Amino acid sequence: MTSRPICVLGLGLIGGSLARAAVAAGRTVWAATASESTAAAARADGYDVAPSTDEALVRAQDADALVVLGMPLPAVPGVLRRVHAVAPRCRLTDVVSVKVAMRDAVEKYAPTARYVGGHPMAGTAESGWAAGSTTLFGGANWVVAADDGTDAEVWADVAELAWDCGARVVPAAAEEHDAAVARISHLPHLLAAVLAAVAAGDERGGEPGAGALAMLLAAGSFADGTRVADTRPELVLAMCEGNRPALLTAVDDALGRLGAARGSLASTGGLAATVNAGHRGRQQWRTARSAPELKVARDTDMAGLRELGRHGQVLVGWE
Amino acid sequence: MTSRPICVLGLGLIGGSLARAAVAAGRTVWAATASESTAAAARADGYDVAPSTDEALVRAQDADALVVLGMPLPAVPGVLRRVHAVAPRCRLTDVVSVKVAMRDAVEKYAPTARYVGGHPMAGTAESGWAAGSTTLFGGANWVVAADDGTDAEVWADVAELAWDCGARVVPAAAEEHDAAVARISHLPHLLAAVLAAVAAGDERGGEPGAGALAMLLAAGSFADGTRVADTRPELVLAMCEGNRPALLTAVDDALGRLGAARGSLASTGGLAATVNAGHRGRQQWRTARSAPELKVARDTDMAGLRELGRHGQVLVGWE
Numbered sequence: 001m002t003s004r005p006i007c008v009l010g011l012g013l014i015g016g017s018l019a020r021a022a023v024a025a026g027r028t029v030w031a032a033t034a035s036e037s038t039a040a041a042a043r044a045d046g047y048d049v050a051p052s053t054d055e056a057l058v059r060a061q062d063a064d065a066l067v068v069l070g071m072p073l074p075a076v077p078g079v080l081r082r083v084h085a086v087a088p089r090c091r092l093t094d095v096v097s098v099k100v101a102m103r104d105a106v107e108k109y110a111p112t113a114r115y116v117g118g119h120p121m122a123g124t125a126e127s128g129w130a131a132g133s134t135t136l137f138g139g140a141n142w143v144v145a146a147d148d149g150t151d152a153e154v155w156a157d158v159a160e161l162a163w164d165c166g167a168r169v170v171p172a173a174a175e176e177h178d179a180a181v182a183r184i185s186h187l188p189h190l191l192a193a194v195l196a197a198v199a200a201g202d203e204r205g206g207e208p209g210a211g212a213l214a215m216l217l218a219a220g221s222f223a224d225g226t227r228v229a230d231t232r233p234e235l236v237l238a239m240c241e242g243n244r245p246a247l248l249t250a251v252d253d254a255l256g257r258l259g260a261a262r263g264s265l266a267s268t269g270g271l272a273a274t275v276n277a278g279h280r281g282r283q284q285w286r287t288a289r290s291a292p293e294l295k296v297a298r299d300t301d302m303a304g305l306r307e308l309g310r311h312g313q314v315l316v317g318w319e
Numbered sequence: 320m321t322s323r324p325i326c327v328l329g330l331g332l333i334g335g336s337l338a339r340a341a342v343a344a345g346r347t348v349w350a351a352t353a354s355e356s357t358a359a360a361a362r363a364d365g366y367d368v369a370p371s372t373d374e375a376l377v378r379a380q381d382a383d384a385l386v387v388l389g390m391p392l393p394a395v396p397g398v399l400r401r402v403h404a405v406a407p408r409c410r411l412t413d414v415v416s417v418k419v420a421m422r423d424a425v426e427k428y429a430p431t432a433r434y435v436g437g438h439p440m441a442g443t444a445e446s447g448w449a450a451g452s453t454t455l456f457g458g459a460n461w462v463v464a465a466d467d468g469t470d471a472e473v474w475a476d477v478a479e480l481a482w483d484c485g486a487r488v489v490p491a492a493a494e495e496h497d498a499a500v501a502r503i504s505h506l507p508h509l510l511a512a513v514l515a516a517v518a519a520g521d522e523r524g525g526e527p528g529a530g531a532l533a534m535l536l537a538a539g540s541f542a543d544g545t546r547v548a549d550t551r552p553e554l555v556l557a558m559c560e561g562n563r564p565a566l567l568t569a570v571d572d573a574l575g576r577l578g579a580a581r582g583s584l585a586s587t588g589g590l591a592a593t594v595n596a597g598h599r600g601r602q603q604w605r606t607a608r609s610a611p612e613l614k615v616a617r618d619t620d621m622a623g624l625r626e627l628g629r630h631g632q633v634l635v636g637w638e
Contacts, residue, residue: 121536121538122538123539140538141535141536141538143536170532170535170536172532176532177532177536179533180532180533180536181536183517183518183520183533184518184533184534184536184537184538184540184541185536185540185541187514187517187518188514188540188541188543188544188545189540189594190577190580190590190593190594191510191513191514191544191577192540192543192544192597193580193593193594193596193597193598193600194510194573194576194577194580194593194597195506195507195510195573195597195600196596196597196598196599196600196601196604197576197593197596197597197599197600198502198506198569198572198573198576199502199503199506199600199604200599200600200603200604201502202596202599202600202603211603212607212629212630212631213489213491213495213496213499213628213629213631214498214499214502214503215503215603215604215606215607215631216460216489216607216610216628216631216632216633217440217460217462217489217496217499217500217503217504218503218604218607219440219441219459219460219503220442220547221503221504221507221508221511221547222503222504222507222604223604224507224511224543224544224546224547225507225510225511225543225544225546225547226507226597226600226601226604227543227544228539228540228543228544229594229597229598229600229601230598230601233591233594233595233598236590236594237589237590237591237594240584240590240594241584241588241589241590244584244588247584248581248584248585250517251577251580251581251584252581253517254513254514254517254577255574255577255578255581257513257516257517258509258510258513258570258573258574258577259574261509261512261513261570262567262570262571262574265559265560265563265566265567265570266567269560269563270556270560271509271555271556271559271560272552272556274509274512274513274516275508275509275512275548275552275555275556275559276552277512277515277516277521278511278512278513278514278515278516278545278548279512279515279548279549279552280515280516280519280521281512281514281515281516281517281518281519281521281545281548282515282545282548282549284519284521284530284534285515285518285519285534285537285541285542285545287534288531288534288535288537291535309532309535310531310532311531312531312532312534312535313535314535
């Protein structure tokens with residue numbers, strides 16, 4: 001393991017938890033945030049918050065630190081411009097939930113940075129510094145983008161940071177990551193929103209009070225199915241809109257399956273195909289949770305790494 | 320409060336919990352079940368299980384008990400035939416999750432029974448006698464059908480049973496109940512099934528292993544959004560298929576909203592209308608959970624009772 005210093009830009013739930021976990025693992029960590037109140041809160045908790053993004057990046061340049069972008073996608077271009085101006089060849093990763101749009105942004109705004117995309121699959125409906133914790137990433141899967149041409153040294157930096165934070169590393173091509181998260185994260189957010197709106201009778205006239213009765217009766221299945229609709233809308237929009245091509249494919253798949261269920265219910269009245277497929281999906285997920293944990297040779301190439309993630313395997317360290 | 324005896328037919332999660340709660344409230348309770356192993360388990364736990372449905376119904380006839388049907392809808396007609404043969408004028412209610420189809424079945428198979436439909440809105444993904452508990456209905460909403468022409472004496476019997484079980488009573492017309500549960504219970508089951516199938520890549524070719532990567536990465540939003548897909552498929556089918564007309568309306572609403580989101584994502588790329596509507600729906604639900612709890616005059620007519628439920632109010636006793 002290296003003890004490469006970490007420069008975290010953005011101290012929301014994910015960036016803030018990463019800063020805490022990296023400090024707890026013994027790393028030298030400093031941060032910057034666009035929010036004065038967040039900076040004050042993090043400093044009060046004992047964390048090293050630079051006066052500005054530029055000053056944090058100057059330190060990163062000097063120390064050859066790994067810079068972590070911890071802001072929502074819409075805020076990324078502005079920060080990448082500062083990276084390019086201040087630390088153009090820095091080691092760079094991120095914790096944003098889409099990887100193709102991030103890669104495109106880096107190529108556009110900070111083309112000489114040594115960028116390797118990352119995505120720790122952890123979170124809660126909460127957001128902000130105060131919601132963070134040292135243990136947020138414990139046992140979580142942390143995708144590290146393994147496209148051909150990736151800088152192997154920075155790839156290792158990111159993997160080691162993930163391990164230091166208690167996570168397991170999943171190597172994946174950027175496109176494969178985006179297709180997967182469209183189906184397991186972004187589509188769930190859209191379906192939760194649709195369900196909550198249908199149940200509440202949002203913006204539909206209907207019977208007077210029909211929405212009130214439905215809301216009164218709503219319990220377990222509604223509560224579970226709409227829980228993520230509590231997430232701040234701007235965070236959901238940043239994720240979903242940033243993954244447009246992959247999300248469109250996932251939405252079309254869902255529309256096709258829901259339309260088929262509708263047709264079957266209207267004609268034969270039967271929903272067995274739909275319900276059984278869903279039951280099987282949950283079983284597959286439960287099986288996948290006991291993924292084999294591997295150690296991998298440090299010189300494994302990107303194609304070899306990707307193949308592991310594609311087969312549902314996770315990395316927990318070097319051989 | 321009366322201490323009317325209770326005859327429970329069916330000892331699954333709901334019927335079994337009802338038997339336990341009614342005994343705990345001091346009622347005289349006996350039961351029958353089609354399952355020998357369930358009968359043995361319930362007897363071992365100290366409950367009075369008659370040797371057959373007919374024998375339980377003879378006792379109900381003699382004691383003027385309230386008979387509770389606690390089996391899934393597909394098993395109801397067979398039991399109603401025995402009700403009609405053995406206790407044709409008995410006080411009768413049920414805990415089945417659809418009310419129009421139940422009313423139709425009673426009119427067809429046990430037309431002289433004094434039937435008032437009921438639906439305690441409680442449950443877990445578990446099923447069977449062993450999963451039941453005395454406290455399953457604590458604080459839950461228990462719909463009692465309040466259509467015109469309902470037998471007011473039996474309506475009061477059912478309400479008092481619900482209160483004895485720790486629940487709150489929500490009066491509703493059968494059709495309004497079915498429309499509401501289609502949106503807050505049956506549609507969530509269908510969307511959970513669709514989501515689990517899309518995420519797992521069920522029955523679609525796709526990239527080799529694309530489903531494995533998605534299943535590996537699936538966490539919070541997928542887990543919440545698909546939790547009810549763990550329910551035994553035959554229970555989901557009995558609920559959903561038994562509420563066909565109302566569920567079709569709810570599915571069409573969901574298809575319309577998901578299609579609109581798809582169109583917006585493909586054209587402008589924006590999902591704000593969808594996501595904001597979902598966020599509002601959750602807020603409405605949270606507000607509805609603090610429904611006013613009322614006591615009501617015992618001679619309130621069915622129209623007056625329905626109006627209370629329609630406005631999201633719950634009854635906790637007689638004035």
